[in-house]
Amino acid sequence: MQILGNGHYPNGKCMAICLWLIVMGPVLAYADVYRLSISEKSINLIGESQAAVLADGSLPAPTLYWREGEQVTLQITNLLTEQTSIHWHGIILPYQMDGVPGISFDGIAPGQTFTYQFQVKQSGTYWYHGHSGMQEQQGLFGALIIEPQHSYQPVDRDYVVMLSDWPRADPHRSMARLKKQSDYYNFQRRTVGDFFTDIQKLGFWETIADRLAWGDMRMEPTDLADVTGINYRYLINGQTVDAKQIYLFKPGETLRLRFINASAMTHFDLRIPGLKMRVIAADGQPVMPVDIEEFRIAVAETYDVLVQPQADQAYSIFAETMDRSGYALATLTPREDLHAPIPTMRPMTLLTLADMGGAHSGHAGHQAAELHTQTNDADQQHAEHSAPPAQDHAGHEAVGAVPPAHVHQQTHIDSEPAMESHALLDYKDLQATEANHALMGPPDREITLRLTGNMYRYIWSFDDTKFADAEPIRVKFGERIRFRYVNETMMNHPIHIHGLWQYLDNGKGMYNPKKHVINVKPGQTVNVDVPADAEGEWAFHCHLLYHMDTGMFRKLIVEKAEQRHE
Amino acid sequence: MNNTLKNIWLCGLLAAMSINAAAQEHSMIFNHFKADRLEYEGNQGLHLFKWDVQNWTGNDEQKLWLKSEGDYSADQNIFGRADLQLLYSLNIDTFWDFQIGARRAFEPERTFDAVIGFQGLAPYFIEVDSAMFINEKGNVLGRLTLGYEMLLTQRLIFQPRVEINLAAQDIQNRGVKSGVTEFEAGFRLRYEIEREFAPYVGMDYVEEASLREHQHSLRGVVGFRIWY
Numbered sequence: 001m002q003i004l005g006n007g008h009y010p011n012g013k014c015m016a017i018c019l020w021l022i023v024m025g026p027v028l029a030y031a032d033v034y035r036l037s038i039s040e041k042s043i044n045l046i047g048e049s050q051a052a053v054l055a056d057g058s059l060p061a062p063t064l065y066w067r068e069g070e071q072v073t074l075q076i077t078n079l080l081t082e083q084t085s086i087h088w089h090g091i092i093l094p095y096q097m098d099g100v101p102g103i104s105f106d107g108i109a110p111g112q113t114f115t116y117q118f119q120v121k122q123s124g125t126y127w128y129h130g131h132s133g134m135q136e137q138q139g140l141f142g143a144l145i146i147e148p149q150h151s152y153q154p155v156d157r158d159y160v161v162m163l164s165d166w167p168r169a170d171p172h173r174s175m176a177r178l179k180k181q182s183d184y185y186n187f188q189r190r191t192v193g194d195f196f197t198d199i200q201k202l203g204f205w206e207t208i209a210d211r212l213a214w215g216d217m218r219m220e221p222t223d224l225a226d227v228t229g230i231n232y233r234y235l236i237n238g239q240t241v242d243a244k245q246i247y248l249f250k251p252g253e254t255l256r257l258r259f260i261n262a263s264a265m266t267h268f269d270l271r272i273p274g275l276k277m278r279v280i281a282a283d284g285q286p287v288m289p290v291d292i293e294e295f296r297i298a299v300a301e302t303y304d305v306l307v308q309p310q311a312d313q314a315y316s317i318f319a320e321t322m323d324r325s326g327y328a329l330a331t332l333t334p335r336e337d338l339h340a341p342i343p344t345m346r347p348m349t350l351l352t353l354a355d356m357g358g359a360h361s362g363h364a365g366h367q368a369a370e371l372h373t374q375t376n377d378a379d380q381q382h383a384e385h386s387a388p389p390a391q392d393h394a395g396h397e398a399v400g401a402v403p404p405a406h407v408h409q410q411t412h413i414d415s416e417p418a419m420e421s422h423a424l425l426d427y428k429d430l431q432a433t434e435a436n437h438a439l440m441g442p443p444d445r446e447i448t449l450r451l452t453g454n455m456y457r458y459i460w461s462f463d464d465t466k467f468a469d470a471e472p473i474r475v476k477f478g479e480r481i482r483f484r485y486v487n488e489t490m491m492n493h494p495i496h497i498h499g500l501w502q503y504l505d506n507g508k509g510m511y512n513p514k515k516h517v518i519n520v521k522p523g524q525t526v527n528v529d530v531p532a533d534a535e536g537e538w539a540f541h542c543h544l545l546y547h548m549d550t551g552m553f554r555k556l557i558v559e560k561a562e563q564r565h566e
Numbered sequence: 567m568n569n570t571l572k573n574i575w576l577c578g579l580l581a582a583m584s585i586n587a588a589a590q591e592h593s594m595i596f597n598h599f600k601a602d603r604l605e606y607e608g609n610q611g612l613h614l615f616k617w618d619v620q621n622w623t624g625n626d627e628q629k630l631w632l633k634s635e636g637d638y639s640a641d642q643n644i645f646g647r648a649d650l651q652l653l654y655s656l657n658i659d660t661f662w663d664f665q666i667g668a669r670r671a672f673e674p675e676r677t678f679d680a681v682i683g684f685q686g687l688a689p690y691f692i693e694v695d696s697a698m699f700i701n702e703k704g705n706v707l708g709r710l711t712l713g714y715e716m717l718l719t720q721r722l723i724f725q726p727r728v729e730i731n732l733a734a735q736d737i738q739n740r741g742v743k744s745g746v747t748e749f750e751a752g753f754r755l756r757y758e759i760e761r762e763f764a765p766y767v768g769m770d771y772v773e774e775a776s777l778r779e780h781q782h783s784l785r786g787v788v789g790f791r792i793w794y
């Protein structure tokens with residue numbers, strides 16, 4: 001990646017630009033040009049070489065540092081033999097710059113360069129990724145860090161922790177497998193042994209009733225992930241667990257960890273045993289700080305947390321997948337040779353009949369919604385590796401470190417007022433730092449969107465209609481839309497709207513947090529407010545790549561306000 | 567006359583398939599080959615090689631489905647049964663496909679039947695493949711296959727299976743007697759080395775009734791399941 005600063009303009013324009021800068025002041029002092037080339041490259045993460053689609057040959061793609069207010073120019077060159085595209089995830093921009101082939105533009109043809117240009121109107125932690133075919137799953141993603149104009153939270157160290165899932169199989173092949181056998185990758189299905197274990201735990205009739213209820217639905221309570229650790233290696237900043245990545249700190253320092261889930265299909269439960277995390281931003285936007293011990297990060301979400309390790313010891317950043325079929329790991333350590341023990345993966349939490357209430361009312365209501373758990377022997381073995389011996393980490397130092405320019409003098413977490421503390425972050429805990437008065441009053445339009453699918457055939461859709469068969473959703477510029485997402489399936493669906501914020505209705509009123517991805521759990525109904533403040537045609541989809549590709553996708557058109565004839 | 571009917575039937579079928587294929591060209595097309603059973607089946611007096619193979623090509627809604635079943639006796643160097651079905655398959659419900667097409671039997675006699683059936687997954691995970699066969703003279707035959715899978719481990723799978731063949735009336739030239747013409751009940755115990763490849767052992771109880779004879783036997787089975 002090359003970053004070209006100011007002063008690369010032809011002389012003729014120099015005067016104009018200088019005048020413009022004087023008038024506009026320092027706000028627009030930055031106008032950087034970023035160049036990335038997308039190419040196929042062979043990489044070895046699983047013990048054999050595989051083809052990856054990478055930006056500048058790097059996994060993940062280079063972290064881009066922008067500044068709020070900056071006019072960015074991004075020249076993306078396609079060196080592949082197929083079309084490519086880059087989508088700036090969570091960024092508010094003109095729709096032609098959004099990077100979704102077939103909706104915002106025609107894509108970038110092989111050999112072509114496309115120039116994205118827009119003004120950055122926000123700050124925080126975001127990411128960018130390919131929006132063509134399966135390129136995102138093949139490695140085309142990177143972090144976007146936008147420095148705010150004002151009120152930058154000063155920390156001693158600032159790190160990007162980018163989670164992803166790297167497949168063994170070609171993603172197109174995985175898709176075909178799921179179409180032919182949708183539980184292809186589930187090796188945690190309930191067995192005859194589980195049946196007898198459950199009889200001991202729950203009693204005979206209870207167990208029979210449970211099996212009959214699931215059998216009646218033709219569903220599996222272990223079906224938490226369509227693609228699992230059987231196919232995936234879980235990465236942090238493009239490295240497997242074996243790479244033993246480290247993030248350095250000095251005891252007493254405040255660290256900002258910018259977690260980004262760039263996975264195609266994997267939700268993670270993330271914790272740093274021994275350290276409290278203070279969540280300060282969700283999806284790039286500041287939230288009222290909340291102290292937690294663990295959070296679930298859905299696909300495409302970002303969370304910024306502060307940690308303040310006091311002891312001279314190493315800590316594991318441990319991200320176990322929601323279905324416990326694997327984990328990603330890095331170490332927070334004061335010394336390169338010091339590693340923390342790898343935490344043991346906990347049992348997965350099975351789906352319950354209550355979860356399925358939304359999907360199959362009539363089955364769930366009267367059934368006891370026991371929280372079943374089961375362990376996976378293979379996972380346990382995997383997790384029991386002891387702390388690895390010291391290795392040469394010269395190449396791993398300060399992975400994903402944000403440049404020193406962004407690092408300021410420390411403030412102690414403790415200096416802030418006391419606040420609520422939770423073991424596990426819940427969407428209910430997220431509260432915006434600034435009120436948005438536009439959220440008050442009734443919305444201009446209410447749209448119920450049912451999240452639907454056919455797990456057996458591996459078809460995903462909205463309102464039982466696949467993208468290929470659906471009309472766009474049309475709204476008017478200036479309207480506030482209230483979407484009601486009704487999840488009728490047994491999967492989590494991280495719903496992403498391009499170009500527009502979704503204000504999650506979590507009971508905070510004007511302080512409802514705004515997000516670019518709203519994860520809707522199985523059987524759950526979630527309301528979001530979407531001010532249609534950007535004209536154009538936007539992609540609107542489940543961010544699970546295989547769900548999006550099979551049809552859980554819509555075009556959302558924000559039409560110009562109607563001309564008034566007076 | 568029979569040939570004319572046959573041709574009209576086939577032409578209509580192909581036309582329906584091609585029209586629908588054109589309408590659906592934007593959605594993803596997959597091909598799925600599955601040899602559910604490739605096996606040796608036998609006892610003291612019987613040595614058969616059996617196959618039960620299917621292949622579909624299509625998208626979520628519509629598929630072109632080929633099915634072939636049969637058995638070959640190595641001792642006698644004859645095919646006991648061999649047929650091929652060509653079906654247009656339409657997804658009509660979450661778990662169900664409606665199928666319509668034709669069956670060509672090569673053994674024991676060369677016959678031609680129209681086929682209408684349903685294939686899918688019934689509640690409680692019971693796999694169902696049902697078909698009704700109608701020959702040129704309007705005689706009606708039926709076949710119902712039910713299967714179930716029990717996981718002993720994640721890879722060791724016990725699979726009971728029942729197949730019933732029926733005839734609505736006697737068909738003299740085929741030696742078919744009305745009622746249950748063939749009943750087969752058994753199990754397979756397979757080990758999925760890969761999802762796509764699983765060797766198995768099993769047992770089958772088979773009862774056959776025709777105008778000429780009535781026999782039943784118990785058979786051991788060894789074979790493998792393969793798909794891609």
